[in-house]
Amino acid sequence: MNRTTSAVVLALCLLLATTATAIGKSIRGNPSAETLRASAGGSTIRAEGGSDTLIGGPAVDKLFGEGGHDKITGGEGDDRIDGGTGDDKLKGDGGNDTVLGQDGHDKLWGGLGNDQLLGGGGPDKIYGDAGDDTIVGNGGPDYVDGGPGNDTLTNDEGQDTMIGGEGDDLIYANGENRVTRVDCGPGRDTVVLHPLDDPHHGDGDLKRQQTGMIVGCEIVLRQPTPHVANRGVKRYARVWSNRTLKGTNLDDRLYGGHGSNRIFGRKGRDKIYGDASHTSGGPRANKQRDELHGGPGADTIMGGQKGHKAIWGDSGSDYIQGGRGSNTISGGLGDDTIRVLGNGRNLIRGNAGDDKIEAFGHGTMVIDCGSGKDVVVYGTKRPRTRNCERIINSWSKSRR
Incomplete structure (x- = not known):
């Protein structure tokens, strides 16, 4: 074998070795x-x-x-x-991929499938693309776009821009430096704001919502303040928007807007308010209808000032106060206290349990106490009652 032949053979061997290593x-x-x-x-x-x-x-x-x-x-x-x-x-391309950017200025694309994407340190650009993706911006000022699908977006640190895209997205704005912008996009989206550790900050996150830094989000939550046990969320409906708000299994505070709200407390000792301000809203508020559900647990449900209120205490010993307009109230299971101040048409059902019903409004009052040892206390106008064990006139009692 001459020198030229040896060189050719060596080159072929190296090529075959490289190919075997590169595809294996x-x-x-x-x-x-x-x-x-x-x-x-x-x-x-x-x-x-x-x-x-x-x-x-x-x-x-x-x-x-x-x-x-x-x-x-x-x-x-x-x-x-x-x-x-x-x-x-x-x-990521096809499949349900896990994509980690780590350090550097990275660009991540999920592609098709339900992907998990983590930006890592440095300012990254992350695109979920199609599918129900989970995206974490991590360190650095990141740009995050969930794309089509029901995505979950989280920013841990840095002033991120977070775009929900199409679909029902869940966005956690957790960074200590806050997000620069959250745009939920089309769909029924929820944004969860970072807890405010410093009381001097006030409702800074909500002000961001009002000034356009948080836009297009149907539900806005605020996480509980740290180190407070069993605290749920604060949830706000936007003014003059018809919204459905749902609590957690912890102790929540749920505030409706001036529009027609449907609020579900779920489990926990919740506080539910039919409208956000209780006193404002103007003539439009008189036409709004709120639907308030306490859920399991001892809840406090306040109907608010205006419009028609439909209130269900559900299970638990609840305190229910109707609105100033017309009310339809069902206490549900448990020993409930129901206070009615409405000047419209009021229908109250105590349901099961030993209930106390206070009828102090000037409108029409129809009360069905239901089962249990129930007490009705009324003011100047006697209500129509059924299945009530005791009926007391508070005005005549005070004159004795």
Whole structure:
């Protein structure tokens, strides 16, 4: 074998070795820039140093860019992609992928599927694309766009811009520096604001909502203040919007807007208010209808000032105060206290339990106490009653 033939054979051997390494089950690159492809059956690829291109196959792949400015595409399987250090471009492509940006100024795309994307340190741009994605901005001022689907977006640190996109999204604005902007987009979306540790800050997050930094979000929540046990959320409906608010299983405070509200306390000892201000709203408020549900637990339900109130205490020993207009009230299970001040048409059902019903309004009062040992106390106008064990005129009693 002459020198020329030996060189050709050596070159072919090196080429075959490189091909075998680049397309295989377990691939480890070198410090130079290279293109590494996964096999059809799934691969684990570690690029080492260099600005590399990693391409996944149809199966489940694990792709690690490590050092360098890498370009990584996952393929069709449920892949795990880790960019490592450097300014990387990471695409999940098909499948339910997990994409980690790590350090650097990264760009992440989820692609099709229900993906999990984590930005890491540095200012990143993250796009969920189609599917119900979970995205965390992490450190740095990030730009996060959930895209189509019911996405969950979270910012941990930095002044992020968070775009919900199409779908019913849940957005957590948790960063200590607050978000720069939250745009929920089309769909029925919920934004959860960071708790205000400093009492001097007041309702700063709500002011952001009013000044346009939080837009297009149907439900706005505020997380509980830290170190307070069993505290739920504060939830506000926007002014003059018809909204459905739902509490948690903790002790919530739920405030309706001036529009027609449907509020569900769920479990816990909740405080529910039919309208946000109790005193304002103007003539439009007289035409609004609120539907308030206490849920399980000993709840406090306040009808507010104007409009028609339909109130259900549900289970638990509740305190229910109707609005100043017309009320339809059902105490539900438990020993309830129901106070009616309405000047309109009022229908009150005590239901089960030993209830106390106070009828002090000047409108029409029809009361069905239901089962249990019930007491009705009224003022100047006697109500029509049924199934009530005791009926007391508070005015005549005070004159004795």
